[in-house]
Amino acid sequence: MAREECKALLDALNKATACYHHLVLTVGGSADSQNLREELQKTRQKAQELAVATRAQLTAALRDRGLGAEERAEFERLWVAFSGCLDLLEADMRRALALSTAFPLHAPRRPLVRTGVAGGAAGVAARALSARSLRHEAEGDFDVDDLREQEREILQVSEMIRDMEMKVNVPRWTVQARQTAGAELLSSAGACSVGAVSVQERTGPCDPSKALAATVFSAVLLAAVALAVCVAKLS
Numbered sequence: 001m002a003r004e005e006c007k008a009l010l011d012a013l014n015k016a017t018a019c020y021h022h023l024v025l026t027v028g029g030s031a032d033s034q035n036l037r038e039e040l041q042k043t044r045q046k047a048q049e050l051a052v053a054t055r056a057q058l059t060a061a062l063r064d065r066g067l068g069a070e071e072r073a074e075f076e077r078l079w080v081a082f083s084g085c086l087d088l089l090e091a092d093m094r095r096a097l098a099l100s101t102a103f104p105l106h107a108p109r110r111p112l113v114r115t116g117v118a119g120g121a122a123g124v125a126a127r128a129l130s131a132r133s134l135r136h137e138a139e140g141d142f143d144v145d146d147l148r149e150q151e152r153e154i155l156q157v158s159e160m161i162r163d164m165e166m167k168v169n170v171p172r173w174t175v176q177a178r179q180t181a182g183a184e185l186l187s188s189a190g191a192c193s194v195g196a197v198s199v200q201e202r203t204g205p206c207d208p209s210k211a212l213a214a215t216v217f218s219a220v221l222l223a224a225v226a227l228a229v230c231v232a233k234l235s
Contacts, residue, residue, distance in 0.1 A: 009054040016047040024096045028103035062168045090157045097150045104143045
């Protein structure tokens, strides 16, 4: 039961982190606005809440000495996936802080750059936050407060990562994957080869009599064309 809860929390954290990464790409672009910054703030906070809950569940499970070998191996795989997700979240948070500092919303501000990412980002954030709508709340000093909050939250995530390494020692290189590297490519290649064999079985081998008939027909056709050319020259 605890393993299923950890998987559900980790899946929600992955979705929130992916949503945050998508929103960070629009900072400083043509779709940037205060509404986007608020969506970034809410998505970031949601991801941190999920990270705290996931860490608590995994830490409690991995510190249980009565855990079986198979169960421990599964929780260690979840722990490694969780650590990687936290690393990505911290990197995106630092990127968002740098972009928000370089492109403030209120004057004086630099001209926004066209990043190629445009469109409504509210739908993506709403799905990650399970909210129907995101209201725009205009605040004159939103930039300053948000930058300070981002710095504080980045320190919190960094501290969480260090605390994880201190409480639970699970080296990433010791965790074994369930399947060999490139298994997806091998399975797709096998499916292609099976499809080619099935096509060959449907078409069947080449009939020698049909091949001979086609050769004779081609020779007769070439001879007729040559004869027609000669007649045209003589006339």
